[in-house]
Amino acid sequence: MAMRWFAVPALLVTLVGSTWAADCPALxxxxxxxxxxxxxxxxxxxxxxxxxxxxxxxxxxGFAPQFKGLEALYQRYKDQGLEVLGVPSNDFKQEAKDGAQTAKVCYVNYGVTFTMTEPQKVRGADAVHLFKALAEQSSTPKWNFYKYVVDRQGRVIANFSSLTKPDNPEFIEAVEKVLASGS
Known part of the structure; x- marks a missing residue:
């Protein structure tokens, strides 16, 4: 009888996991x-x-001070559900050689609390899947701090160059648009 109690949670995890995979956007x-x-x-x-x-x-x-603006954006909208994902990359030869140094810049120097990954490839054949999918839907990053605004279904609704600061009205408008779309 005890075996059945263990089987039920395993079955639930399997069912939830398969539903989750089916609902996951390719991006x-x-x-x-x-x-x-x-x-x-x-x-x-x-x-x-x-x-x-x-x-x-x-x-x-030179665009690294945008970390502060991205953090301010995250703080302003996180209670409305906005997520920010920072993906360091040395594709343009301006990233630290190790994650510890990158973490110091992000977390200590700029106070980043949004999600950050270890450095990844974001351009070309070796780009991580996320950036290949972003490029398929919009364009490849032309430089560091290229920004993509993605809706709840995993669709890129806008992308912005490095020159666009996180407090730019057009960027904010795109973020507010995805926040307003409840589906």
Whole structure:
């Protein structure tokens, strides 16, 4: 009889897991290692059904002060469901050689609390799946701090260049648009 009690939770996990996989947009398939941590971020589990801003970052880029603006954006809208995902990359030769140094820049120097990954490839054939999917829907990052606004269904509704600051009215309008769309 005790065996059955264990079987029910396992069955529930299987059913919920398969439903979750079916509801996961292609953009959010897979996982990425969390910055300076031992765990991975299961993208579907963490972001499916949520409005999302994805940005490729670099610690030693002239646009790095945008971390403050991205953090302010996150703080302003997180209670409305907005998620921000920062993906450091050395594709433009401006990222630290190790995650510890990247973490110091993000967490200590700029006070980032939104989700950050370990450095990843964001361009070309070796790009991680997330950035390949972003590029398919919009365009490849042209430089660091390229921003993508993604709706709750995993569709890119807007993308912005490095020159667009996080407090830019057009960027804010795109974020507010995905927040307003409840479906």
């Amino acid at each position: 959010l398939q897979g996982s990425l290692p969390k910055l300076h941590a031992k765990e991975s971020i299961e993208l579907c589990q963490r972001f499916a059904g949520k409005p999302l801003v994805v940005v490729n970052t670099a610690s030693f880029c």
